[in-house]
Amino acid sequence: MTASVETVDAVVVGGGFGGIRTVDLFKNKLGLDKVVGIEKGKALGGTWYWNQYPGAQTDTETWVYRFSDDRSAPNWNSRYLKAEQLQEQIHDTAEKSGVLDNYIFDNSVVSAHYDEESKRWNIVTDKGRQFAATYLVTALGILTNPYVPDWPGKDVFEGEAFHSARWPKDLDLTDKRVAVIGTGPSGSQIAATIHPLAKEVTVFQRRAQYVVPINNREVDEAEKQEIVANYDAIWDTVFTSRFAMGFVEGSKSALEVSEAERQEVYERVWNKGGGFRFFFETFADIATNEEANETAGDFVRGKIASIVKDPKTAELLQPTGLYGGRPLSADGYYEAFNEPHVSLVDISENEIAEITPTGVKLEDGQTFDVDVIVYATGFDGVDGAYRNIDVTGRGGVKLFDVWKDESNALYGVSVSGFPNLFTVTGPGGPFANMLPTIELQTGFIAQLVEEAQARQQPVDANAEAQVRWSETVQEISKLTVFDKVKSWIQNDNIEGKKKYSAFFLGGLQTYDSKLNEEAAAKYPSFEFSA
Structure with missing residues (x-):
């Protein structure tokens, strides 16, 4: 019919x-x-x-x-x-x-x-x-x-495996060994959030990312009323700016101020939180000038080194290239690697060879047995x-x-x-x-x-x-x-x-x-x- x-x-x-x-x-x-x-x-x-x-x-x-x-x-x-x-x-x-x-x-x-x-x-x-x-x-x-690389063996894994955008609503990670593959927006947020529950969290990183704390917090009634009272001005700022995030974007070059002032600006906005704020509110040329961009990248690398206690892990987490792409933010991402049951596996030169019935196998033969695989591998x-x-x-x-x-x-x-x-x-x-x-x-x-x-x-x-x-x-x-x-x-x-x-x-x-x-x-x- x-x-x-x-x-x-x-x-x-x-x-x-x-x-x-x-x-x-x-x-x-x-x-x-x-x-x-x-x-x-x-x-x-x-x-x-x-x-x-x-x-x-x-x-x-x-x-x-x-x-x-x-x-x-x-x-x-x-x-x-x-x-x-x-x-x-x-x-x-x-x-x-x-x-x-x-x-x-x-x-x-x-x-x-x-x-x-x-x-x-x-x-x-x-x-x-x-x-x-x-x-x-x-x-x-x-x-x-959702995009998941075509690794051999994906269909034979005996635990639970899924893309981050298809997270099972009733999944309980208590006492589970979890592999998080990917360190972009989803991967960094997931790793930072699940480690208090899981027995083990193993993060597989192909490329280190610049992740700024987001500093989410409660907004009380007085602050809400102040925002509402100033909505016209806030929205004027949104529609008269480059990236429309509701804050005044940086107008100075990162290279025209002293080292002390530059560090003060980065520290203040880092503590305020928000990836877009750090990238666009600090200085005007982080997105367009490689030398200015390097000052922001160097600051974040310094923060990673000061937060992560294990020197080898801290070094692996520090990006080496330009600070660009979508600005990332997550509370507690770097701090998670100070927990004894959270580990980082660098796959930049030793990539995933296959998914096995019990976990993940790298090209050099290393294997990682897990109960859950989260493919935080991004999107087409x-x-x-x-x-x-x-x-x-x-x-x-x-x-x-x-x-x-x-x-x-x-x-x-x-x-x-x-x-x-x-x-x-x-x-x-x-x-x-x-x-x-x-x-x-x-x-x-x-x-x-x-x-x-x-x-x-x-x-x-x-x-x-x-x-x-x-x-x-x-x-x-x-x-x-x-x-x-x-x-x-x-x-x-x-x-x-x-x-x-x-x-x-x-x-x-x-x-x-x-x-x-x-x-x-x-x-x-x-x-x-x-």
């Missing part, structure tokens, strides 16, 4: 902040009658539905990890929210905007094909639901496609989530044929040849606080849809404009240290992927100005076609 096709105005894929914001704008601002949200999980949350591992939390402060027009009384009591609280916040935001009922759950979109005759997207889910939609919005998130970022969907645009062209050399979207939101498809946080979008980024992008998408409706024509990126934007993204990246550091930001954390910047690193304020110019000129970088 053939499933019936539901004709709708728009399908929005994703139940995180980007998805619910888009559904809200389409439904409540544009007045579209039939807007359907599709989420593969069993509830809203997006990234925060899946990433529920111990220690999972945002590293953007609570009061700016929300939408700027959400001025309701805060229901939070800490500087940074844990994953469970963030999922609750998404659910609450959806309820307040009245979009919860627009969602269907436990459905993954497997194909989306554009029909040029009907000018609609034909969308199919893995559960057999079918939709014909005028507009298709993919709010898939930038870190939603930004464009990775699109690999699970067969997206076909005008003329039968497939998205990943267009993206085979380099994934890019004009302003991170539109791809030439794919009319009425909009990508929230797609490749080429800004590297900044995610919530203001989503707010700007979804607002711009809503404006584009409004213009397309007025013209009664589909809309997609102009091909030449998309190429120019991609060139701009890459040119700016090459002016930064990010270009010289291996990370998912540069798309080179996955074997076989081409290295290029997945983000516009020119700052959110610059990006916002560009969107405003585009709208004021009636979207010259887009094609409205019959």
